[in-house]
Amino acid sequence: MARDLDRGRGKADRTDAMTDALSQPNDTVLIITEDGKKFYTRLAPGYRQHTHQGIIDHDQLIGQPLGRKIVSSTGHACVVVEPSLAELMKEVKRKTQIVYAKEAGRIIFKMNIYPGRRVIEAGSGSGALTIALARFVSPHGRVYSYEARDDLLRNAQANVAKAGLGEIVEFKLRDIAEGFDEIGVDALFLDVREPWLYLVQAKNALKTSGFFGAIVPTTNQVSKLLQALHTYEFGGVEVEENFLRTYKPVPGRLRPEDIMIGHTGYLVFARNITPENFPEPPPRKRRQRLGS
Numbered sequence: 001m002a003r004d005l006d007r008g009r010g011k012a013d014r015t016d017a018m019t020d021a022l023s024q025p026n027d028t029v030l031i032i033t034e035d036g037k038k039f040y041t042r043l044a045p046g047y048r049q050h051t052h053q054g055i056i057d058h059d060q061l062i063g064q065p066l067g068r069k070i071v072s073s074t075g076h077a078c079v080v081v082e083p084s085l086a087e088l089m090k091e092v093k094r095k096t097q098i099v100y101a102k103e104a105g106r107i108i109f110k111m112n113i114y115p116g117r118r119v120i121e122a123g124s125g126s127g128a129l130t131i132a133l134a135r136f137v138s139p140h141g142r143v144y145s146y147e148a149r150d151d152l153l154r155n156a157q158a159n160v161a162k163a164g165l166g167e168i169v170e171f172k173l174r175d176i177a178e179g180f181d182e183i184g185v186d187a188l189f190l191d192v193r194e195p196w197l198y199l200v201q202a203k204n205a206l207k208t209s210g211f212f213g214a215i216v217p218t219t220n221q222v223s224k225l226l227q228a229l230h231t232y233e234f235g236g237v238e239v240e241e242n243f244l245r246t247y248k249p250v251p252g253r254l255r256p257e258d259i260m261i262g263h264t265g266y267l268v269f270a271r272n273i274t275p276e277n278f279p280e281p282p283p284r285k286r287r288q289r290l291g292s
């Protein structure tokens, strides 16, 4: 007991190497160079990761614990860590605009994405959202990712495979105007320019009461989508915008970063349930102002 308390107070005992998992082939790791640049890679024996600060041999990393300092072929120090889901999404090879972690988190929560779910998304784009969806439906769920452009589909597929999630996702090269193959899916998310054009297709694929979601960058698009959701009788419609303010982590001078991303997109959520069956909450009573 006394020993445990001592341990808690002091530095963790790093002599017990068994507490650190060792990197294995196929693990996805993040290499951070001295100047903070990030490279993520899937470990494979004999492979080499090129960076602007020299080459790192994968064989230097396999069988070793993460969090260690590594020296590149040009003598630069770097550190190798496990990437967070947010980093995996941000570091994809981008050929399109992507969904960021701040929106993906809301999508996962609002659309009830959990292990075993069957989810459709379109378009695949660069596969950033695909990675988040696949991570959450793993290991027995499935993501069906539709994309109209072959070059983009192949890039998204490579990004998802690099994140180690290739087996969870079925990519389909198709204009979604032609409809989806699946029926009775739990959730369907659209990140396309004109989502209002595909609501019949979405309704046919979703299970009754299934979750619908979309992201669009402008309010004009939100209005068109709202009108169409009304026409095609989706219920429980919600619109939201999410802001993230990060801080400079300096204990004695804590303040927000100078630059903030002002706008990414509007999220629209609904359910495949007719509005009559989806009770609207009673209007909130306005509180009387103090003194009035």
Ligand SMILES: C[S@@+](CC[C@H](N)C(=O)[O-])C[C@H]1O[C@@H](n2cnc3c(N)ncnc32)[C@H](O)[C@@H]1O
Binding pocket: 096, 097, 098, 099, 100, 122, 123, 124, 125, 126, 127, 128, 129, 130, 146, 147, 148, 149, 152, 174, 175, 176, 177, 191, 192, 193
């Ligand atoms: C903004 S990107 C999607 C980004 C993706 N959510 C991500 O996080 O990487 C939009 C994609 O939708 C695709 N797209 C647009 N209209 C489509 C349609 N009718 N059918 C299939 N894909 C479509 C585009 O080719 C593009 O790749």
